[in-house]
Amino acid sequence: MVPTSYYVLLSAVLFILGVIGVVTRRNALVLFMSVELMLNSANLALVAFAAARQDVAGQIVVFFVIVVAAAEVAVGLALLVAIFRSKRTTDVDEIHALRG
Amino acid sequence: MELILFFITAAIAVAGAVAMLLSPNAIHSALFLLLNFVAISVLYLLLRAPFLFAVQLIVYAGAIIVLFIFVVMLLGAEHAEDERERIAWQRPLGLTLAAMLLGLMGYIVLRGDQMAPVTALNEQFASPERIAAALFTTYLLPFEITAFLLLAAVVGVVVLHLSGAKRT
Numbered sequence: 001m002v003p004t005s006y007y008v009l010l011s012a013v014l015f016i017l018g019v020i021g022v023v024t025r026r027n028a029l030v031l032f033m034s035v036e037l038m039l040n041s042a043n044l045a046l047v048a049f050a051a052a053r054q055d056v057a058g059q060i061v062v063f064f065v066i067v068v069a070a071a072e073v074a075v076g077l078a079l080l081v082a083i084f085r086s087k088r089t090t091d092v093d094e095i096h097a098l099r100g
Numbered sequence: 101m102e103l104i105l106f107f108i109t110a111a112i113a114v115a116g117a118v119a120m121l122l123s124p125n126a127i128h129s130a131l132f133l134l135l136n137f138v139a140i141s142v143l144y145l146l147l148r149a150p151f152l153f154a155v156q157l158i159v160y161a162g163a164i165i166v167l168f169i170f171v172v173m174l175l176g177a178e179h180a181e182d183e184r185e186r187i188a189w190q191r192p193l194g195l196t197l198a199a200m201l202l203g204l205m206g207y208i209v210l211r212g213d214q215m216a217p218v219t220a221l222n223e224q225f226a227s228p229e230r231i232a233a234a235l236f237t238t239y240l241l242p243f244e245i246t247a248f249l250l251l252a253a254v255v256g257v258v259v260l261h262l263s264g265a266k267r268t
Contacts, residue, residue, distance in 0.1 A: 002106045002146065005209050010110045010143075012205040014136075016198050017117040023194030029126050029172055033133045036164065037117055040140055043152075051147040054225045056234050059149055063235070066152075066159050067246045071253035073164050077171045078257040090177040 007048035014041035028080055028090045032073070039069050106146060113139035126177055130168045137161045151228045 014037060021034030043062045050058025080090065087095055116136035120129045141156040171177075224230070235243055 002103055006106065006110075007143070007147070008209045009206060010113065012202060012209060013114060014117055016202040016205070017114070017121060019201065020195065020198045021121045023198070024191050025121065027126055027177060029168065029175075029177055030120075030129050033120060033129055033168065036160075037120070037133065037136065040137065040160070044140055044143060047144055047147050047149050047152060050226065051149070054222060056226050056230050059152055059226050059231060060234055060239050062152055063155065063231070064242060064246060066155055068249065070159055070164060071249050073167055074253050075256050075260070077167055078260040081171060081175065082260050082263070084175050084177070090175060 004048050004052040008045050011041045011045040011048070014038075014044070026091050026093050028083075028092050028095075031092065032076055032080070036069065036073070039065060102146060106143070109139050109142045109146070112136075113143070125179075126172045127169060130165055130172060133168070134161055134165045137165065148223055149226050151226065151231045 018034045018036075018038035018041065021037065022031055025031055025034065043065055046058045046062050046065075050056065050062075083095060084090055089095070113136050116132045116134075116139060120132040120136065123129050123132060137156065137160045141153050141161065144150075144153040144156060
């Protein structure tokens with residue numbers, strides 16, 4: 001049997017990789033992918049805890065997270081396309097219209 | 101046996117995530133992310149979650165990755181970002197803080213004496229039938245709310261597209 005802590009450690013590593021992607025990459029699409037990676041690592045921890053407690057509630061939460069992530073990706077990518085239409089770039093450093 | 105399978109799958113998941121971060125081409129990033137999602141779905145199977153395994157493959161590996169690849173190709177955004185740094189200390193500082201966060205998380209997980217070890221798993225505890233029963237009784241209201249959420253997302257995408265098209 002695989003201990004729960006192994007799954008949680010793997011989830012932590014994947015989450016940190018997502019964080020590194022968000023703070024170091026500048027292509028908005030890759031930033032988005034890193035956010036998805038972080039959501040997935042949180043899901044993995046939830047499923048591991050659900051298995052440890054033999055409780056189906058954790059898996060229900062993961063199901064809702066996946067639904068929300070799907071909606072979030074659709075709206076986020078539409079926003080990116082709208083930004084690209086006016087700014088002609090997906091580099092987040094180039095988008096500074098709100099700079100004071 | 102299960103431990104070996106876990107380590108192989110975990111290595112594939114981490115390798116996919118690292119390759120996604122390092123590849124300069126956004127299309128390659130999306131495909132490495134797909135590898136990571138498939139590895140995580142295999143971990144769901146190891147955790148006796150067959151329903152989430154299917155949902156993960158259909159929604160994440162299917163729909164979301166296809167959407168990403170569509171947008172990358174539509175925008176022609178797959179080229180590498182220029183290496184010139186606007187903020188010189190951004191990358192080292194980010195890596196340092198991420199390493200500190202990982203150390204903190206690892207310390208908490210490894211110290212955790214409250215972490216229950218997985219003992220004799222009941223194979224059927226999360227069968228699709230059980231999940232459906234919970235979803236349509238205890239969690240019926242959140243389930244209905246997700247319908248509104250998806251509707252709002254669809255309307256939002258259409259509105260964003262229309263307002264963007266008017267401006268150009």
